[in-house]
Amino acid sequence: MIGVEIIIGIGVLLVAIITIGYVVGMYNSLIRLKNNIEKAWANIDVLLKQRSDELPKLIASVKGYMKHEKGLLESITKARTAFLNATTMAAKAKADNVISGALKSLFAVAENYPNLKANENFIQLQQRISGLENEIADRREFYNDSVNTFNIRIESFPDTIIASMMKLARKEMFKATEAEKQDVKVEF
């Protein structure tokens, strides 16, 4: 009967290996998800910095044409300063929302200035910044997907047991403000 005991023992061992393997996999997976969010944010931050670097050039190129839009240009400069001084993700996200909104207004208002629209330097900067805006939007979506996956996992059974032992908490999504969601109104 020793053989039966050995087989039962091996069966129990295999089940234990599957269980331990599953738990270890779950732990590693949660760590990976947490790191994915940090990486996704870092990937947005790189683009936000690149866009921020383009803003002084943009303002310099439009300043001569948009003498009546002083307030708009100042709001972009202020938002850029706020972004550069921001140390937390929330503060950077807030400044980003302001910059994105102001840029939309700026490009919309630029339609009123035919000479500016024909300026080669402005066209290049507009294309570059619009490209960066699109990439930021994509990466923001990617970040939110990463956060959503993480939030679902840490609240689902059985992951929630491991997540609570690891003291993992819900993460906030990168939200667009209500003002940013609205279309820009331009008066001609």
Added chain:
Amino acid sequence: MSDDGRILFYSAIGVGAGIYFFYNGFRLMSEKRLIENTPTSKVRSLAMGMVEVYGEAHPSKGKLFKSPFSGKDCVWCNWTVEEYRSSGKSSHWQKIRSGILSDYFFLKDDTGSVLVDPNKANIDVPIDFEAESGSFRGKLPATAVDFLNQQNVSTTGFLGLTKKLRVKESYIAPKDKVYIMGTAGDNPFVEDGSSQKNETDIMIQKGKSFYYISDKPEREVLKKYGWKVTGGLFGGAALIIVCLFVIFAYLRIL
């Protein structure tokens, strides 16, 4: 080898296979989790590192192949030729030639296109074309016969009778939807920072982690992985136990 010896031998192989399936189940489980945990990126905003993308395959310039047997346009193709062999009572299909037609191709989504190097990828594409030849099985298509002649594979056998051959091919055709989980790295064909678009500087390739290409969407890929994981872990465990049971029974340990 006696019958008992043969059963013991196959049972020992079964234990080995069970251990392999069991181990492979864990490997597949970690790959499945990686796929589940990685959101799909847009090509336009790809970041360096592990990425998941989904879009249409398009050939890079001058890199469109013709699949060897059906003559279809493709950006990647895997082909095999098998011959039916009989010896005594047993008979089987023996692989006599195989090959891969592969080169860089582009993956295009609604935001842009990125270069893909399929080299060293685990490409999971089902058989798209299969044909057999033989006295009662008909003939292979002319495209296939031409290709086999180039490969020095004779399609006729003894007394000029048609040989029993089977040809198979799996391919990724232009505009096929392709799912890729791989590493976004530098594009060696573009100088760093010289392009206007982010994705032009990038090429998806084999990195440190696994590299997987399929012609199925993510949901189906995960479903397939789910079956493989379950089969590997529980099937492998069951195979180990059953084979051990047989070995112990023959050794009269039970």
